[in-house]
Amino acid sequence: MKILLIEDEEELSAIVTRGLRKCGYAVDAAYDGEEALDYYNVNEYDVIVLDLNLPRMDGLEVLKNIRQTDKKTKILILSARSAVDDRVQGLDAGANDYLTKPFDFLELEARIRVLSRIAYIQQGNELSCGGLNLNMAAKAVSFQETKLPLTKKEYAILEYMMLHKGQIVGTEQLLNHVWDSDAELFPDTLKYHIHTLKKKLCDAGSHQELIRNVRGMGYKIEEAGE
Known part of the structure; x- marks a missing residue:
């Protein structure tokens, strides 16, 4: 899952970015309103974390x-403006939270997690497919009773695909949602991670074949017979 963090306090931005990446998220960091829109206009994000007191363009204007x-991208305002009127104004302008x-980082991460699954709220934190189970809160994956020892990138790929179960997910779509925008990737990086995921599933x-290659289009995760 990919997050755009818009925060002008560089030290705080670095701390939050580091924490989110440790949780397995891809993160792009912008430090003012205009830079934020530049990032937004060329990338697709699952959640945007937005400060309001920004240079060059106020957060509300962003x-x-x-x-x-x-109307779809999830936006969480993270601001020192704590008055009720400020919160109402932000929510009325279109923020989701x-x-x-x-703030406590654990609460921030929990709120991001909730926003990311809003479209799938009937499933809560648990996603499943053909004996494969993924817990978004614990970031744990198992097949039947066997835990899968996934890397953070393998988990991120699998989580995104399971959130789009039954749909073809393109290579560029996966790369955009799992890696930072400035990440240097080898041509076969995604293929390698998909291969290791399939092998770990087989070993479990x-x-x-839960994860299928769709020639010329991308990848798809679904149960047999779907």
């Missing part, structure tokens, strides 16, 4: 600019 054409500073006892 929010309104995005919401003119984009509002967290005031100072999966006798069906």
Whole structure:
């Protein structure tokens, strides 16, 4: 899952970015409103974490600019503006959630996790497919009773695919949601991670091909017969 963090306090931005990456998220960091829109206009994000007190363009203006054409991207305001009127204004302008500073990182990550699964709320934190189970809160994966020792990138790929179960997910789509925008990737990076995922599933006892290559289009995860 890919996050755009818009925060002008560089030390705080670095701390939050480091924490989110440790949780397995891909993160792009912008330090002012105009830079944030530059990132937004060339990338696709699952969640945007937005400060309001930004140089060059206020956070509310950034929010309104995005919401003119984009009603779907999840936006969480993270701001020192704690008055009720500020929170109401932010939510009315189109934010999905509002967290005031100072904050606990665990709460921030939990709120991001909730926002990321809103479209799948009927499933809660648990996603499943053909004996494969993924817990988004614990970031744990198992097949039947066997835990899968996945790397952070393998987990991120699998989580995104399971959130789009039954759909073809393109290579560029996966790369965009799992890696930072400035990450230097080898041509076969994604193929390698998909291969290791399939091998770990096989080693855990999966006798069906849950993850399929769709020639010329990308990858698909589904149960046999779907």
